[in-house]
Amino acid sequence: MSSSNEWQVDILDAVQQCVYCGYCGICPTFRELKWETYHPRGILDQIKMYFEDTTKEELKGDISKSLFDSIFACTMCKACENICIADIPLLKIWEQVRQESFKRGRWNPALLSLYNKVKNTQNIFGLPKDERVSWADLSNMVMTKRTQRKASLAYFVGCQASYSGKMEGVAASVVKILRKARVDFTILGDEEWCCGSPVFLAGGYSVGKSFAKHNLDQFKKLGVKRIVTACAGCYRAFKIVYPRILGDKWDLEVLHISELVAELLEQKKLKYKKTIKEKITFKDPCELVRHCGLIEPPREIIEMIPGVRYEDLPSNREEALCCGGGGLLKLNDADLVRQVNSRLIEEIEYSEAEIVVNGCPTCLDTIQQGVKKKGLDVEVIDIAELIKRAIGE
């Protein structure tokens, strides 16, 4: 695994800036686990001990055990970095420590297996490439003409919407929205490779970089200028990670489906035809809101639906609660995911919403499970599915 200088921060220098205020204790996994070894402030302490030359070698084994355990108990929700009063780039630090753990051969088997699956099959499920567009068959859609055609807009479906039965409605909804608005677009089809998000999250740098290059080549080949996605993970990868690793070569405009819908509504290319009577709330996905600062478009397009009854969750926007499913935590500690998720489910219950709208497949899956477990009568859908309903498709 290689690394790039711009990608890296000087860990010891960054750790030094911590003023020990403890605000990062809002960390959703620390809140559940309680030990200060999981407190981001405590993780920084461990990082210092691990990387400092003055630490005795014989202690480093012990230190690394606790440090790597803590670093993989993180959902990468960015709540810590968001609140950090010293502006420490905590997420970059967490990524670097994950890389260090990979280098030392300390990834757990589930994580390693995911990594290998993505590396070998270019999707997170390890499924054949030629099944990438099978979601279209399931939705009775024909995508042959759209696949690999030249167009300035590309819809990047993402692994979850492409392969997961639970997400099958998401891709179909996006396509219906685009068709309804008569937008010319293309999809990469079999040549769509995982955006690399899970690999980057696990700290896998060079594999992720080869994915980024492949996807960029594909977009360039088709003359793509803008990409739309309904997946918060892909969106983050395109918005934040690709520019970091591809530099100026990455000159494409990236849109979340909510941003594109807002634009299409404004241009009157899209019109709502149906009222939606159920009370709606929106769970800000961490990767949209804290990582990319995407806050208003989802709310704007929901609030424009005729007859809508919308209310934010008590913790919303930058302060939104994490669903627990990010950072590959599911592969490390499924119980912890459920614990973190239960806090969000409490807020959903409090909101009395009948539909919880979301913009991230990971959140969607985690929230659906949480709602089911709590026995709530709440529908959990992607924002693309909601818009599809509102335009009468």
Added chain:
Amino acid sequence: MKKKTRTKFVRYLGKQMKEDFSALQIYSRDMSKLPNLTKLLFNSTPDGIILPRNAEDIQRIYNLATETRTPIIPRSGGTTGFGGSIPYNKGLVIDCKGLDRELLIEPIDQTVTTSPSIIFSELQKKLKLQGFSLCSYPSSYYSATVGGWISHGGHGIGSIKYGSVVDQIVEIQVVLPNGEIHSFYEKENISLFFGSNGTLGIITEIKLKIKFDIPLKQFGCTFDSPVELMKGLKELQEVDPFSVWFLNPSQVSAFNDSFGYNLPRSYVAIISKEISYDEEELAFSVNFNNTIRKAGGQILDKRYITDIWDFRFKTFALLKEYPDFLISEVILPIETSAKYLRKLTGLFEGSLRAEGELISNTHYSLLLYLPIKEPISDFKKTLLMLKINKHILKSKKIGGFPYSTGLWFAGYYSQIYGKEMYKHYKNFKKKIDPKNISNPGKVCSPKMRFFPLLKLKFVIRMASELL
């Protein structure tokens, strides 16, 4: 810790106990990083950390600790800088963050019953959803716990209107070091736990007074000198503020540097007031302006006020550029402290930054930060620390006292809370913790580790005065 003692705890606690190197290091410090030299005075590395889930766990821990004479050190957010939540000489740190309890808001009585480990920001969020608010809270709003604040003896935003946290406690449940679980309702007994730094047991449940959530509006002013500032602090009480918070000139400069402001290098005060209607705001504004003029101050340009107020929980951020810093806190009387404040502000070539909060009709708290511009030796850092200490102790002459005892100011309880209260504290402590297992070394000055003929208070005072 003896092997036999360890086995006893491990057998009972299993996974609720941690002893690995990393954990021991993390729990051996609090907000302020003590210079290594202080290791001669304290051994703050614990033998283990325990995460109890309920009062019964704590009861059992205290029983085992009494049997084995093991020091028990309660800790919650670990956000104070007085050493209260770290061991004086080894022992077991009890991490209270595992003490969960469902929140109970009673709208008619206007009270909330909560676990001690709830963070202020979280509690406030839950109260606001029901239209209520905390009466007062510390500026470590996002990390401090209610239990930690009570034990530390905290004051904060809102204290001038609603009093300190002790004035808001209706009932407190404590596991005493003798293993009894006890609820206290009487002011006299509740007061014992305020500033007790975990020496009287572990707080496991708290019923607090709350208030309606009335919007806060901010107003600002500046004062050229400590004399005017003190006059202002007195006059401002007439306008019934929710909070009066001020910055000294070097802290104002730090704001100027960080935000590109052009504030005058004087004392800047931000006053917060509960205001429900526009008309009320207008009337208050006139009243406020007159009050400030009467005190010899100037009205602060509106555009700065909200920005500074919004930064009130984050002023520690102004230290991030520095390789190191020292902090301390003192409580001073309004009437007699102008000269002292001027002197303090001039120390260390004027680099000592200060933030004050009016906490009663007569006193204000003053948080001091000394940014250390270049990396310095451990020895030098210790000297600086002792120097700050010296000046805090000097405040006694004008009726001031350290903010809390903790470890660093152990032995100053009677100066802070008065002789009567100290007597009450001592009698109670003797009754419930005869073996002194609950946070030894805090509140009352301990004997020196290596030279038990001397007390820690004496050694620190002598070292400070020699400077």
